[in-house]
Amino acid sequence: MVSAHNHEGASPRPPAGKVRFELLTLGDELLLGLTANGHLAFIGQQLGRRGALLQRNVTITDEADAIAAQFRESWARSDVVITTGGLGPTCDDRTREVIAEVLGRKLVFNPAIELAIAERFARFGRKMTANNLKQAYVFERGDVLENANGTAPGLWVEQEGKVLIMLPGPPNEMQPMFTEQVIPRLAARGLVRDREAYVQIRTAGVGESALETRLQPIFDRAGPGLSVAFCAHQGAVDCRVSSPGGALSATRLEEVAGECALLLGDDFICYGHDSLARVCAELLRAQEKKLAVVETATGGLLANAFSEVCGACKFFAGGVVCCSNDVKMQLLDVPECLLLQHGAVSNEAAVAMATGAAETLGADYALAVTGFAGAAATAGGGSQVGTIFVALFSPAGVWSKKLSYPGPRSTVRVRAVNAALDWLRRELLRAQRGGQMPVTRIGVMQ
């Protein structure tokens, strides 16, 4: 919702990409490590998608003098300053007043906000206290960013050709406000691009440098105006093509990305930022198939990967997290003699677990992950640490493979989950094409 706004000081703006953005995250709870600073990652990513690089993020205490000094400095060297936090109703939330004073602006009472706050309290059956009215004070000649998920509205002020944006601290209030109100306003003023600044191709199965080598001929043909950036993360590599100078049109960038996708075949996951779980979900839904999972080393992470996908029940039959052989035998009909002969961490056990999960949970596809993720804190441990077996059950057969990851436990776990999901994705793509799995119906892939 973009309400009316005021431009003060109509000085010429720098072109998007050269705009100096700075983020001030306020709060002792951040400096004391009581709350993680997720605002930097979110806002940095949102700006990055629109071709802007956040130049700096400063986290400081919410003490009034510190805020005033830091804001003065940030305002002097930036085109856009974004603050998060300090807009709450209590007496230690002084950010609004302190910054108004630095800018030499008045705060005025806004009855419409008071009404919205009162209505929100009434809806939840709570009583509004007097200190909540503090949140109804806004900058004179500033704009208000409505808050659908909380009481503190965001504030938008323009002065000296610069923009100040003050946002509430809770992520579920700040994030929709940023994407729905802040980004469109910034775009309307030419401070960020009015569309994604790059086309992103998400890939799996190819390392960063091998990917570059494979795609280089396409980049060469596209010409000198093309800029390419790679970013590897836990089993996937993103490739972003852009044209910072504007030599290549958006349509041309999409063509280049399309050529890359075609060349990569099944190593291409998707355009944009979808997760592997979401891509698998789409394929399962389109094919009207159901998935089951069973896991030991990943302890619920694989099942949880689908929790952010809407309507997971449509394609996700369920999951089993097992720690003991008893559970594998009892719930998944894994034969005891198999576990005794091959061990609980083996290709054979993984195959039996995947098969058992599919049958017991009535699913068409099943993933099993078992292995040694390592001790919680460090990368130390036995020689088998980082060894993971993943099995995939599909209507076409069941297979298992052994994987090995260096790194700490948390990395091994995420890599294992991503490897399992990527394998499922490839098998779903093949099923979609009506292709056949080579070799035998039950096998071990080396």
Place this chain on the structure above:
Amino acid sequence: MVSAHNHEGASPRPPAGKVRFELLTLGDELLLGLTANGHLAFIGQQLGRRGALLQRNVTITDEADAIAAQFRESWARSDVVITTGGLGPTCDDRTREVIAEVLGRKLVFNPAIELAIAERFARFGRKMTANNLKQAYVFERGDVLENANGTAPGLWVEQEGKVLIMLPGPPNEMQPMFTEQVIPRLAARGLVRDREAYVQIRTAGVGESALETRLQPIFDRAGPGLSVAFCAHQGAVDCRVSSPGGALSATRLEEVAGECALLLGDDFICYGHDSLARVCAELLRAQEKKLAVVETATGGLLANAFSEVCGACKFFAGGVVCCSNDVKMQLLDVPECLLLQHGAVSNEAAVAMATGAAETLGADYALAVTGFAGAAATAGGGSQVGTIFVALFSPAGVWSKKLSYPGPRSTVRVRAVNAALDWLRRELLRAQRGGQMPVTRIGVMQ
């Protein structure tokens, strides 16, 4: 491992608590939101435990000029500057060189580090490349912090009565280096306290203000030297007692905390920072009992809560994540007629799921969580969003209760997991005392 060190400029140090700490986190990947800045939360918390408040965290691009300008500023206003990142082998890792120049110090080649890097490469069967040797350059008259989990050592430099600490970026390298090497060195120089600066009591079941009211008589008796801070997080409230002026001894603080714990009874979780899952794990282990979990709305989070507890297989039988009634019926013997009569989200279903999980997985205790966590992105949705049923099966009986949480999906999920774990903890405490559950053996708690 604390190696020999050099003091330069023996100017008097400010007392711990007044020391100005600043953290510089370096890297475009942080500003672009490709990586979350977990260093702030970790280092802030570690310093906080030793009575030091991080004054500021600045995240900037790893461009050389920006690093030089920012470091100069941070160094001027601080007693201790900590940097993370930029110590890697590639050409864009220039932090070491840039900062050496600002301080006017020489970097010297350290053959022992070269040897350690070469050995590490050999151990993983990889070839060391020439650019890795960059990491063997250290400050002349500076100290080296050994890195057990990577190639880049940390660097410790003292100059002008100030301390510079440069740490590698990967969390699994930085974190043990910080707790094992940095904290003891800081304590040895009186820059942080040589023990925890406060005694923390972790509680559940009492709101922040009600907790304060209950404990106030104890605080009043302890006298004016006592400082108390509360911190609420997703179903638990921490209370920290300290004596910043030193009026109360550590022993006296422990006595005060002990009085609080005694007064709170089962609302007291633990001293320190243990998770609810870890506390439950200890109780289960001590009583030689096994736990099973079954969950719908929390999709694997409850099972995963135990994944960071070492040796979980000793007490954790396993978990089931179910999306469909079929799975509940098939795997957990939940009667179809019950689901049809009461609905899948009901006290009755939760009780049947907990019972089924305990029986099928062969566990003594079982937790079931079912409900409506809400849509992924916002707090919107149907009127039942935030309604959760938790059931607890124990040797003494099985019970269910209905809970309701406002807030976004992620909050509802975490609150539901914590509520389930806290209930289990209380039941385990009662079992330990040999107490009886009141009312009937199968019941619904309102």
